[in-house]
Amino acid sequence: MAAKEHMASNVLWRGIIEEYRQFLPVAGETPVVTLQEGNTPLIKAVNLKKKGLDLELYFKFDGANPTGSFKDRGMTLALSKAVEAGSKAVICASTGNTSAAAAAYAAKAGIKAIVLIPQGKIALGKLAQALIHGSYVLQIEGNFDEALTIVKLLVEKYKITLVNSINPFRLEGQKTAAFEVCDQLGFAPKYHALPVGNAGNITAYWRGYKEYHANGNISSLPVMLGFQAAGAAPIVKGHPIERPETIATAIRIGNPASWKAAVAARDESGGRIEAVTDSEILNAYSLIASTEGIFCEPASATSLAGVIKLYKEGYLKSGASVVCTLTGHGLKDPDTVFRVTNEPAKVQADITAVERILEGILG
Ligand code: F0G
Numbered sequence: 001m002a003a004k005e006h007m008a009s010n011v012l013w014r015g016i017i018e019e020y021r022q023f024l025p026v027a028g029e030t031p032v033v034t035l036q037e038g039n040t041p042l043i044k045a046v047n048l049k050k051k052g053l054d055l056e057l058y059f060k061f062d063g064a065n066p067t068g069s070f071k072d073r074g075m076t077l078a079l080s081k082a083v084e085a086g087s088k089a090v091i092c093a094s095t096g097n098t099s100a101a102a103a104a105y106a107a108k109a110g111i112k113a114i115v116l117i118p119q120g121k122i123a124l125g126k127l128a129q130a131l132i133h134g135s136y137v138l139q140i141e142g143n144f145d146e147a148l149t150i151v152k153l154l155v156e157k158y159k160i161t162l163v164n165s166i167n168p169f170r171l172e173g174q175k176t177a178a179f180e181v182c183d184q185l186g187f188a189p190k191y192h193a194l195p196v197g198n199a200g201n202i203t204a205y206w207r208g209y210k211e212y213h214a215n216g217n218i219s220s221l222p223v224m225l226g227f228q229a230a231g232a233a234p235i236v237k238g239h240p241i242e243r244p245e246t247i248a249t250a251i252r253i254g255n256p257a258s259w260k261a262a263v264a265a266r267d268e269s270g271g272r273i274e275a276v277t278d279s280e281i282l283n284a285y286s287l288i289a290s291t292e293g294i295f296c297e298p299a300s301a302t303s304l305a306g307v308i309k310l311y312k313e314g315y316l317k318s319g320a321s322v323v324c325t326l327t328g329h330g331l332k333d334p335d336t337v338f339r340v341t342n343e344p345a346k347v348q349a350d351i352t353a354v355e356r357i358l359e360g361i362l363g
Contacts, residue, residue: 016176033079037072040064042184047291056321063329071101074170079105082161093147096126103133116147123333165200178208188218189323195302196226197251199262206265224271227306233275250299276305295330
């Protein structure tokens, strides 16, 4: 019976707009453009504890969304409102995931998507998504910040809807991830850790937690922890970074649009925004996959890299409840896998040769 109920509730999940309608700026006549995003798993870490990370740690795996990242939560609302307003095209600058989501939701809505991406600096899977969904892909000979500046100027001149996170509906949709965490846990965690790029998501989560608190759904608020890559850490450094660099291309951003709001989330919650190195990010990326069975993209692992750092520093105490959002799926960026793994063994098509290797593996 329980199993059947569980299955039925999954089948009936209608996407974040219908599930959280009372908290969102939609009216009865708003056309809902959805791929049934949201309802992503909150997975308890079990093996990391055995490895010495003594926390009540959960991963909110938003890589399990339809296009493989948290952007779907914002894009369902941004596209629904764009269609409601009669828009025939949407545009964005992107490090990859926003463009993948914009392309998919525009396809569903039956309107055009134009995406500007930094040439050579987006993960292969994300580029593939933008192309297969039929968006117009423009590779800019520059970085994300430059692409965003161009896009902001273009929407002043042309009748196109901007769907970067400066579109207010994006963050409204994204705040539903905080609602889900509370619904899944039954309470708000003590800490919530996130990667920070353009700084929209940490802003959205903090808003979501505050709204759930004001509505009486939770009795406490989490401390917000944001992590930037060391080579792209403008908020930590206190000034824009002209040439941001990191292996975590999704957060290769030097001048975040929601800078002030992210700092407000940090300060109001009594939290921290810190930097982690690329090697700390890659270490966390491998660790999540090899110990907990979750394959996330490098930028997503920034949240765990930061948590490990703050645990080692003694800031996070044993037994504290921590949720790390894993923002995107690992399959988006297959190339990075080969930086942290060994080449597969080659072996003759001969059982004896295979057995020799097998015996080595089994010990
Ligand atoms: N993680 C992933 C996988 C991302 O794609 C992004 C942002 C972030 C974290 C950071 O979130 O910008 O709200 O602070 N990606 C954007 C994009 C910039 O274009 O796809 P943020």
